[in-house]
Amino acid sequence: MSLRPSEMxxxxxxxxxxxxxxxxxxxxxxxxxxxFGYVLGIARRLRSLRSSNII
Incomplete structure (x- = not known):
């Protein structure tokens, strides 16, 4: 049996x-x-924070 989600x-x-x-x-x-100041993009910033083990 499967239930369908309501419209809401x-x-x-x-x-x-x-x-x-x-x-x-x-x-x-x-x-x-x-x-952190403006960097070219959020994706680039997150990659660099990840590669430096900050996040």
């Missing part, structure tokens, strides 16, 4: 979560830029 659940998963994640990413990038 479908809306939440298809619209609310992606919007919230984009907002959180923007906030996180602003915080990192404030702390």
């Amino acid at each position: 659940q479908q809306y939440f998963v298809s619209s609310v979560i992606p919007t919230a994640l984009a907002g959180l990413q923007s906030i996180a990038e602003d915080v990192l830029n404030d702390h």
